[in-house]
Amino acid sequence: MSHDHGIVVPAPGAGFLPHTVAHHFDSPTQEFQSAKLGFWLFLATEILLFGGLFAAYFFFHQVYPETFRLGGQQLSWKLGALNTTVLLISSWTMAMGVRSAQTSQKRKLLIYCGLTLLGAAIFMVVKIIEYKAKFDHGFLPVFGGTDYDQATHQLSWFKDYHNVMVGVQNPSLFFSIYFTMTAIHGVHVLVGAGLIIWIMVGAAKGRFHANYFLPVDLVGLYWHLVDLIWIFLFPLLYLVP
Amino acid sequence: MTTNAPAMGVATGSHDTVKKNYLEISKGFWSWAGTLDHKRIGIMYLIGVSLALLAGGVFAMLVRLHLWKSTGVLFDNATYNQIFTLHGVFMVFIFIIPAIPGSLGNMVLPLMLGAKDVALPRLNLLSFYLWLSGTCLALYAIVAGGFDTGWTFYAPYSIYTNQAVVSVGLGIFLLGFSSIFTGLNFIVTTHKLRAPGLTWFRMPLFVWAIYATAILQVLATPVLGITVLLVAFERLYHIGIFDPRLGGDPVLFEHFFWFYSHPAVYIMVLPAFGIISDLISVHSRKPLFGYKLIAFSSIAIAMISFLVWGHHMFTSGQSSYAMFAFSFLTFFVGIPTAIKEFSWVATVWKGSIALNSPMLYTLSFLIIFAIGGLTGVILGALNVDIHLHDTYFVVAHFHYVMMGSIALAFFAGVHHWWPKMFGVMYSEFYAKIACALIFVGFNATFIPQFIMGSRGMPRRYATYVPEFEGFHQASTIGALVIGTGVALMVGNLVLSIFTGKKAMQNEWGGVTLEWLSPTPPPLENFYEQPIVTTEVYDYTTLDLRTTQTPCS
Ligand SMILES: [Cu+2]
Secondary structure, three states, X not given: OOOOOOOEEOOOOOOOOOEXXXXXXXXXXXXXXXXXXXXXXXXXXXXXXXXXXXXXXXHHHHHOHXXXXXXXXXXXXXXXXXXXXXXXXXXXXXXXXXXXXXOOOHHHHHHHHHHHHHHHHHHHHHHHHHHHHHXXXXXXXXXXXXXXHHHHHHOOOOOOOOOOOOOOOOHHHHHHHHHHHHHHHHHHHHHHHHHHHHHHHHHHHOOOEOOEOHHHHHHHHHHHHHHHHHHHHXXXXXXXX | OEOOOOOOXXXXXXXXXXXXXXXXXXXXXXXXXXXXXXXXXXXXXXXXXXXXXXXXXXXXXXXXXXXXXXXXXXXXXXXXXXXXXXXXXXXXXXXXXXXXXXXXXXXXXHHHHOOOOOOOHHHHHHHHHHHHHHHHHHHHHHHOOOOOOOOXXXXXXXXXXXXXXHHHHHHHHHHHXXXXXXXXXXXXXXXXXXXXXOOHHHOOHHHHHHHHHHHHHHXXXXXXXXXXXXXXXHHHHOOOOOOHHHOOOHHHHHHHHHHHHHHHHHHHHXXXXXXXXXXXXXXXXXXXXXXXXXXXXXXXXHHHHHHOHHHHXXXXXXXXXXXXXXXXXXXXXHHHHHHHHHHHHHHHOOOOOOOOHHHHHHHHHHHHHHHHHHHHHHHHOHHHHHHHOOEHHHHHHHHHXXXXXXXXXXXHHHHHHHHHHHOEEOOHHHHHHHHHHHHHHHHHHHHHHHHHHHXXXXXXXXXXXXXXXXXXXXXXXXXXXXXXXXXXXXXXXXXXXXXXXXXXXXXXXXXXXXXXXXXXXXXXXXXXXXXXXXXXXXXXXXXXXHHHOEOO
């Protein structure tokens, strides 16, 4: 594709790179608005994707309330609250990063992105600690063998070493939903972290500044979505039961 | 249509790359595989979905041949299950859903909007490669043991049966995101890249239809994505959400699946409506009757179609109140659909009809879709459905919509825009014969299925009671006629690229913007930015020079 006749958005000063608008756009505004609209639509699809999981959660919560009550008690609300705080703060640092890009403050942009990345790392470490504790209790809803009929009959893969879920119906179901939802959310945290690293590489080169900050803006939106979904997951899984 | 319509052949661009058409501008494998040009991506989709259609067609042929005798001819029962599953998966997910938006939508939508490309060209290329990856996973699944769940993947059977369900499920996840990104791209393109003067109510109805489709693609497909992902988790880890032995609920799967797959019917059929609306106006040389009604009915269908999924589950154990509501809404969605059908017929009335091959396909569509739509209303009635569900009546109904309507509209669109895409004309004579064969063969295939179904022939069975043998054989002969027609059509089109005569810039005398663009279009579609000053489908503004100038 020839980009030779795209409009060039100048750099605001030394240390920054100019941006060439893609050839099929008539103006930088048109490019900005198109990407923004497209990204909002993408976020809508993400919410709908999780919507299916939330629907499953509410359905089974209604069918097996006792399972969900006991299951929820096995989760550490303190670790959950810690992670909620970490993500909320990281949402703030991300917003400050976008602000820094908009005001052409390269160093600040890098620092705020770095802090957001740190938040993502803390979140994942806490998540691993939580997962490890669940595995140790024998709550792993994963069956690795092949004799499926036999295993299902005895629920032999759901060990429940401390017998805390005795007497409720289908005790594994709560943990299935917990692991599925948090794991898919965790994948989003990792993708978000990757995007932030990509932003930092570009920022170091001076690609983002007051005249062109679109990618920073979009990654910011993505990170807020990751945060938002957790804000729903935390009370539903840790507190409501 | 525009104030600055350049006469054909008068290039206003300053240098060669502006003048060269999109097929000639660069050569070599990577100039196609890495292209960001919506027209080349459209052509790649066209080739891809056509191959998928042929594969799906071969599987259909095998099914029909097997059913020649009541005891089954070709396969054992397990293989038969795999063959009809492959037919369904290839036709639904790999052919029909991406067919019209991916190929014709990509090719024509930006041209109709007077834009240089779609808004997000990189995402467009990504959509194509997601489609290709999803298709490859489905092909891999065939080698890795096959799958026999039917295209609906109903739990719990899809959880217990052979292993390849995971790879085909992940394939459908990728195909879903391909569809989502295509829709997203078209929404943004329609909002942001319309030519100056091209207001919403000056947009061709094909654009309206693709836009309504895109809303469905973006809002419904993610639910399918999470559903197939959960089935994959179910198989890999036994999370138990859909597995009754672990406390899960298979009916929940059906709700999830049909929450997507009913709107998916409209993801498939709305683009077909768009093609028909546009073609019927051009080839009747008349503005569309009820333009706004058709435009709004597309949006209405898109909205209501989210609320009717329960009509696929009348026998699955829902509350009777839910059944009542779903049945009512199913009748209700028939209203905007009927508005379209009546508007099309009213457009043809007293028109100056040109009976060329795109119009023949269009008229065939009108007849077949009327039957397909009305039998849908019959199935939407609760008590009748209890009798007809899971019979060949249902099979015949949705083939009237999917194959008879959508595939025929797709063929109509391909014939209509073929001269614009490649700058050549196919043989009209053979195109018309192919259309006649497909139309006759189609009805011969599926009318017997309506009769069999109403008499109780259940769908998906590899063998059947001997009294249905006559109907099945008629159906199989019909399918062979369709196959002959499709082979003739494809041969005629492909041959035209090498031997066809040069097409006119405006082969059919259309007044939408794509006919203002040179044939075939240059990389950025127009030598100058078109500006729209007249209303849509206004044939008094037709620039006759463009209908008489062959492309360079
Ligand atoms: Cu339906």
